[in-house]
Amino acid sequence: MPVQAVSDRIRPGITVVVPVKGRVELTRRLLESLEKSAVRCPEPAEVVVVDDSNSPEAAEHQESCRRHGARYVGGPAHVGAKRNLGARLARHDLLCFVDSDCRAAPELLSQHVQALRGAPSEVAAVAGPALLAQEGQTAISRIMNRSWLLNGHHEDPLHHERMTCAGTSNLAVRRDAFEAVGGFPEDSPHPLGGEDIDFGLRLTGRGHITACDPEAVVTHDATSTDSVRAVCRRLMNYGRSEQWLCLVHRQRRRFRLNPVSVLALTGLASLSGPRSTRGRRALAVPAVAGVLLGARTIPLLHGERSARALADSVACALLECFFDLGAVVGAVEHRRPDLLFAGFEMPDDSAYRRADDRS
Template sequence: MIHLPFKASIIVPVYRDWEGLRSLLEALRTQARDDVELIVVDNDPEGQSAPDDLPSPGLEWHIAECATPGSYAARNAGARLARSDFLIFTDADCRPAPGWLTAYLETPKPANALVAGPVIMQAGSNPGEWEIFDTVRGLHQEVFIRHGYAMTANLAVPRAVFDRLGGFDARRLSGGDAEFCRRARRQGHDLLLEPEACVFHPARKTRLELVLKARRIKGGQVATGPITRRILWTLRSLVPPVREMLAYVSSEHPMRWRLIACHVRLMLWSVELHELVRLLLLRQAPERR
């Protein structure tokens, strides 16, 4: 048996978000360990160098490069470099809560299970309409798990399972986490929630950020994967997001926030319809940012 030097490897893809990474590194300082490594994968094909003044996360860490476009290709590259039997994925714009690593590493769990933690959306002190929408919409990891998948913003996978599955589909620019989890479940691996392994995610503050995300997700839905699923997503995209807006209206947020969320969601639906035209009729490339 080969003895690996670390108990876990944290893998973080980054695409020009060095300020986000700076905050993540600072958040990791509170849970410094010598049995965990951090692998940051720079996914910028133009090779813009990382700032020289990034803070130490209190873990052994290094920055690798992956010029292949897409965060899933970058995560695969990080996994190949990992020197442990347990891979923990998060994103440069996430902030691991104190106790995040302890919850993943010290809580007993089945040997071949995928484990995911909550992703808690955070708004600032004086949020605008875009930030309000992103907070009301949220990122409900526990709901996603009930539907058979989890976000790589907060997902842990045994190395043996990851290798057996062949990693993420590197061709995907969006939705690769859902496809990976469903593939794992079809092969008999459980997907479990670890409620104490939380990360925080700042709500997006600008229209551009939300538009780029909507376009990226739509590309993952209708431009990649099996043809039957792509057709289904195309048809679903043509239906107004009434069910989603009803969920906003019935949430516990202030009524003003609920109404703003519904208004912004309708705006984003128009963005999605335009993206369908761009992808399916004009045959243009999916958004990667």
């Protein structure tokens, strides 16, 4: 659905759009931090919260919005549709997207405004880093700090001059460029995951640039990775979303040795043939699993040699298998068996690393 302004009287300033479902206390903390950041902003700033929580939580969100001067609107379940709705309701010509489990630094909005106002016209967006909060971490969130699959590009704006696509936990965009590319997708089969990558690729595809500002900082709360259940749910969803990205951006689809697919085929092969050999063939399953686990664990060590680092890396590798399971589920959902051994190739932003980060 095209994203169009509800009014032609768009004024200079910045509108922060926050998609929400649940997370009452986290959202309250974000709104409090944005209220403080707005005071330091050199231009008018507003916050629009788009929520699809149930009735008790929705009422709490409305109260938080009243307390901190934000606008509240009920919205759809799809996070892309929420962001698009917030953009349509925005009063200003700059848009800023921040996730509800983040907190804004006092200078966040002023940094985004100054970066976009001072940039050439081809710079349509500015990405800031989302630094993982150190307080309140559990053993699981500490372990999953090693996972690129979960943390992805969150800290890349610290090290890059620009990016092909950036996460929407901390992204400011010129409104005219946002509308020109149609905003975020609303037709993806999963309410969360992949919509920020798709948006970034379409923005870049139109000749726009997403610059990075290491001073425009938000802090990403650890609660989204504080339990095994939360980690598995997120990774499953990301795996399913990757298969949608493979279909939408076919040029970035590549062969990937999905461990879950490999183990499934190994198990099926062990069951075939004469019964007398099935027991020996079944030994291939744990052998293959061990090789695959080792191959995934080694990069997660990051060169560390301690027993704790090894244990954390093995645990992280095991949990990351839920991403592979999600990819298999996605292939089945799309009725595309060819996706069982396919993955999405993320853009290579290495050419845009800052000089002081290059070895």
